[in-house]
């Protein structure tokens with residue numbers, strides 16, 4: 001419930017002492033004794049999503065009386081977050097918004113915030129503490145690249161291996177490593193990265209980890225934009241809370257986790273988490289429909305000059321594109337027997353979520369890291385549609401839009417900032433190739449053998465040219481009408 005008076009004269013600064021005053025206002029606050037919470041989880045990568053998702057589930061557990069699952073949040077790259085949370089006694093506000101209104105809730109499950117670069121010993125101590133039974137990760141796909149050419153050291157996985165080795169030598173059970181990143185095989189990716197680091201360290205620890213540590217797969221879902229300064233102003237105005245780092249999200253949330261824990265399993269099933277044997281079908285459906293369409297709309301929308309996803313969804317041509325991409329080209333390739341994920345209602349709900357006018361989800365967020373997301377969320381559908389002889393022109397347009405986006409300008413010539421670890425290399429190839437996509441499509445580590453399919457190459461090139469000459473809406477409209 002928001003503050004009907006909308007008063008922002010004296011928003012209450014958020015910390016343990018003031019939280020009771022906030023409880024008198026409009027935001028929900030922790031209903032449990034935070035001083036009794038013991039850390040049972042270390043979370044690495046305390047960005048927006050962790051705070052809108054896993055931290056909320058652990059807060060809900062604490063509200064139900066579980067005291068052993070407090071969270072130590074470790075920042076990797078973003079010192080400002082830990083500074084702010086230190087000042088705020090690790091409290092922060094999650095605001096959920098949609099067309100119906102907003103609600104705010106102060107989350108109390110994070111019991112400590114540490115910054116790896118500044119407090120490496122404290123991080124190592126927590127990870128070695130036997131009370132920590134679970135390590136969760138949101139470090140983006142880039143964080144799993146431990147095998148890169150520089151032979152990166154000090155990676156998150158070196159940190160985990162150091163701690164696991166210390167636990168082994170002290171006779172302490174290992175923790176479970178639970179990736180909450182959007183990767184097709186996130187458990188496998190965490191396992192491979194950990195094992196790469198463990199083998200560098202030595203055969204004994206590598207063998208111990210191989211035999212003792214589990215890396216459950218998970219599907220995570222809650223659309224969470226990056227927090228802006230305006231969000232802080234609005235929180236103060238609507239809820240009378242002065243929070244320097246709130247997080248804004250949608251009402252929907254979902255977490256499906258493989259039931260494969262090598263240490264205690266948190267009773268998250270009591271607060272909405274679904275524990276299953278095989279997460280794969282859940283992830284396929286979510287990543288190909290939600291994240292694949294996010295990519296497509298991120299690139300097409302940016303080229304058309306839009307800034308936010310709700311603006312794109314208010315454009316009839318692009319909204320129709322999103323719906324038909326999902327219903328006609330992507331959904332028919334997906335499993336049909338996954339409880340709660342039946343494609344018709346799932347897609348209808350996704351279209352509503354994408355159109356949420358209240359969360360200001362920026363296309364720049366949806367378009368970031370395309371060199372990992374397009375191969376994970378778009379190209380598999382294209383490849384499978386090709387193999388099955390099914391329609392794939394909308395998927396091909398999504399790929400063409402990405403290639404055009406990589407030039408770093410929209411169709412009106414305005415600059416687009418491409419956030420991608422390979423941005424420079426990709427931009428150079430996109431500029432050199434123009435509407436000839438051969439140079440980019442020949443990057444087999446991204447596109448596999450797609451460049452060998454002359455029909456797809458030709459069509460991709462035609463779509464890049466059509467986008468340049470006719471604009472996004474006309475290209476999309478003529479494609480939809482032609483079917």
Ligand SMILES: NC(=O)c1ccc[n+]([C@@H]2O[C@H](COP(=O)([O-])OP(=O)(O)OC[C@H]3O[C@@H](n4cnc5c(N)ncnc54)[C@H](O)[C@@H]3O)[C@@H](O)[C@H]2O)c1
Pocket residue numbers: 044045046047048049050075076077078138139140141142143144156180181182220221222223224225226
């Ligand atoms: N925001 C969402 O809607 C959402 C929903 C589901 C899943 N996710 C996933 O959660 C993860 C984090 O997303 P976010 O929205 O919180 O983004 P964010 O930018 O707020 O946070 C990213 C986090 O990853 C860390 N990180 C980035 N590169 C890293 C690297 N190379 N090594 C180690 N750590 C690194 C950063 O320090 C930061 O803590 C991503 O994998 C994303 O796909 C996000």
Ligand SMILES: O=P(O)(O)OC[C@@H](O)[C@@H](O)[C@H](O)[C@H](O)CO
Pocket residue numbers: 182220221222223224290291294295365366368369373
């Ligand atoms: O976070 P990314 O960059 O992997 O992907 C951007 C969005 O598609 C993603 O964050 C979604 O909002 C999320 O997966 C919804 O659960």
